[in-house]
Amino acid sequence: DYRTWLADIALFRRKTKVSLLAVGSYDNTVRILSLDPDDCLQILSVQSVSSAPESLLFLEVQASIGGEDGADHPANLFLNSGLQNGVLFRTVVDMVTGQLSDSRSRFLGLKPPKLFSISVRGRSAMLCLSSRPWLGYIHRGHFHLTPLSYETLEFAAPFSSDQCAEGVVSVAGDALRIFMIDRLGETFNETVVPLRYTPRKFVLQPKRKLLVIIESDQGAFTAEEREAARKECFEAGGVGENGNGNADQMENGADDEDKEDPLSDEQYGYPKAESEKWVSCIRVLDPKTATTTCLLELQDNEAAYSVCTVNFHDKEYGTLLAVGTVKGMQFWPKKNLVAGFIHIYRFVEEGKSLELLHKTQVEGVPLALCQFQGRLLAGIGPVLRLYDLGKKRLLRKCENKLFPNTIISIQTYRDRIYVGDIQESFHYCKYRRDENQLYIFADDCVPRWLTASHHVDFDTMAGADKFGNVYFVRLPQDLSEEIEEDPTGGKIKWEQGKLNGAPNKVDEIVQFHVGDVVTCLQKASMIPGGSESIMYGTVMGSIGALHAFTSRDDVDFFSHLEMHMRQEYPPLCGRDHMAYRSAYFPVKDVIDGDLCEQFPTLPMDLQRKIADELDRTPAEILKKLEDARNKII
Numbered sequence: 001d002y003r004t005w006l007a008d009i010a011l012f013r014r015k016t017k018v019s020l021l022a023v024g025s026y027d028n029t030v031r032i033l034s035l036d037p038d039d040c041l042q043i044l045s046v047q048s049v050s051s052a053p054e055s056l057l058f059l060e061v062q063a064s065i066g067g068e069d070g071a072d073h074p075a076n077l078f079l080n081s082g083l084q085n086g087v088l089f090r091t092v093v094d095m096v097t098g099q100l101s102d103s104r105s106r107f108l109g110l111k112p113p114k115l116f117s118i119s120v121r122g123r124s125a126m127l128c129l130s131s132r133p134w135l136g137y138i139h140r141g142h143f144h145l146t147p148l149s150y151e152t153l154e155f156a157a158p159f160s161s162d163q164c165a166e167g168v169v170s171v172a173g174d175a176l177r178i179f180m181i182d183r184l185g186e187t188f189n190e191t192v193v194p195l196r197y198t199p200r201k202f203v204l205q206p207k208r209k210l211l212v213i214i215e216s217d218q219g220a221f222t223a224e225e226r227e228a229a230r231k232e233c234f235e236a237g238g239v240g241e242n243g244n245g246n247a248d249q250m251e252n253g254a255d256d257e258d259k260e261d262p263l264s265d266e267q268y269g270y271p272k273a274e275s276e277k278w279v280s281c282i283r284v285l286d287p288k289t290a291t292t293t294c295l296l297e298l299q300d301n302e303a304a305y306s307v308c309t310v311n312f313h314d315k316e317y318g319t320l321l322a323v324g325t326v327k328g329m330q331f332w333p334k335k336n337l338v339a340g341f342i343h344i345y346r347f348v349e350e351g352k353s354l355e356l357l358h359k360t361q362v363e364g365v366p367l368a369l370c371q372f373q374g375r376l377l378a379g380i381g382p383v384l385r386l387y388d389l390g391k392k393r394l395l396r397k398c399e400n401k402l403f404p405n406t407i408i409s410i411q412t413y414r415d416r417i418y419v420g421d422i423q424e425s426f427h428y429c430k431y432r433r434d435e436n437q438l439y440i441f442a443d444d445c446v447p448r449w450l451t452a453s454h455h456v457d458f459d460t461m462a463g464a465d466k467f468g469n470v471y472f473v474r475l476p477q478d479l480s481e482e483i484e485e486d487p488t489g490g491k492i493k494w495e496q497g498k499l500n501g502a503p504n505k506v507d508e509i510v511q512f513h514v515g516d517v518v519t520c521l522q523k524a525s526m527i528p529g530g531s532e533s534i535m536y537g538t539v540m541g542s543i544g545a546l547h548a549f550t551s552r553d554d555v556d557f558f559s560h561l562e563m564h565m566r567q568e569y570p571p572l573c574g575r576d577h578m579a580y581r582s583a584y585f586p587v588k589d590v591i592d593g594d595l596c597e598q599f600p601t602l603p604m605d606l607q608r609k610i611a612d613e614l615d616r617t618p619a620e621i622l623k624k625l626e627d628a629r630n631k632i633i
Helices: 223-237 247-251 477-484 490-494 552-568 577-581 604-613 618-630
Strands: 006-012 020-025 029-034 042-048 053-064 073-083 087-093 100-107 114-120 123-129 133-139 142-147 155-159 167-172 175-180 199-205 210-218 278-286 291-297 302-311 319-327 339-348 353-362 366-372 375-380 383-389 394-400 407-413 416-421 425-432 437-443 450-455 460-465 469-474 507-513 518-524 533-538 543-546
Touching: 020 053, 029 073, 042 100, 053 114, 053 123, 073 114, 073 123, 100 618, 114 155, 123 155, 199 302, 210 302, 278 302, 278 353, 291 353, 302 375, 319 353, 319 366, 339 366, 339 375, 366 416, 375 407, 383 407, 394 437, 407 450, 416 450, 425 450, 425 460, 450 518, 460 518, 507 577, 552 604, 552 618, 604 618
Parallel strands: 006 053, 302 366, 366 407
Antiparallel strands: 006 020, 020 029, 029 042, 053 073, 073 087, 087 100, 114 123, 123 133, 133 142, 155 167, 167 175, 199 210, 210 278, 278 291, 302 319, 319 339, 339 353, 366 375, 375 383, 383 394, 407 416, 416 425, 425 437, 450 460, 460 469, 469 507, 518 533, 533 543
């Protein structure tokens, strides 16, 4: 007698083992029942869940296909439960006793997940349909749960035909769609948008969420000059632009559109110009449709170096765009330039286009721009300058010339300014509005060639240098409180440091050698409802993440796991792992996730040995690794 409201059921049938039935109830439980004729519908185990199950599905993971006896050898059986609160609950089922163990959960979306069984590369897989579709599959011995780059689906089923061996037929609104799943194992789905020149920086237009990209190249021709030279080359050679010299064939309607361009710039490289010639443009791009809504070509040998959006006190124009450019830049035999400029544009046509208001000439290269309290901060060489908006040009308000080399980054928070120097790491500054002065009150004691920076919190900055190191620096708590509680600012104003440095120093709290030059740092959350991580990108195209631990137990566990992995699984070429991660500075308070992720690739006896040292089972270690991965992506 089973007196309860049923939400969903799932059936698992085997010829040589006991068949099982999973029943989800509205009392927030999942029961495993036996279908053995001797004790049919006998309750084998009960699992309590956080919400009523919406959908249930058994997923059998096969370790090998076609063994010596010709049968499939399953490695595990998972019961997947899509709950009404948007969580996917996954637990391991013993195929003999029906007992449940090793439960794991992950939030998929606002809608209750609907689970469907499909086939991917000859193996059983699971399609989860929530606010967005997810795919659960086995790849290289690991279970992956990856979001699909597709629109929201309502129902799905496996589909097979001569043209589509392993497809999926689905319902999306009032449309029936058939698609295939490929590129398994990849974390991101990329869309390539060709640009005119090399992209340097971009910012997000706040209202319409459009990208404003600055592009520039040295020793190159503009797009119009390249096209004119191309036509002249074809005319001189008597060849059509499609590479076919038979004009009669073209006039007779021969279709040459499918033929490749014999002189493609993308394949053979763009023509080179004089080294002192620069080309640059400003592009407004809609990321949803990958279309360019505005393209402004800079004239007079100007190159764009920095960009930011700014809201001045004068609300007449709303959000404006500031672009720092330089004219006639030369690096050899001696660094030289004609002039620097700061262009101010306003957004028109609902942010899809730009209109120049004015441009202001400066004496150096404006490598860094940032909004600050209704004004514009600009880093021009070693000078930090504050500008306000005027009718015909920007108006100087105050400046500080005490920075050692060249300012390349500026971040702000309240009345603090965090300045990154190209050779001397970070400088902490404070703006006194009553005195209209900028003061440097702290800097780093380690000289670093800065390539990327990001503001983490009120006292902490994250940075990367050109030798492949990522580091965090923090102002001591007592010093930060002392500076904020100083009502007159006299301590900052009159206190002097040693050797032309700031009176106070920041502490290094994190140090890690990535092994590649980091070009950008950004705080972001890659999953809905997840905590933020520090994402970084490198010059070779890698994307990584630094995630902060929230409990001391996790720190102890992963520290010991990393220690055992260093000892039991040394690098292939024999280099010491700790020496590599400490190539320039000793590694500090960072655990190498890439090394820990190699634990499932170890032989089973070695996995058990490490697990025994940690007083855990291999399954518990794999669960901890999966939970850590799911917090990031």
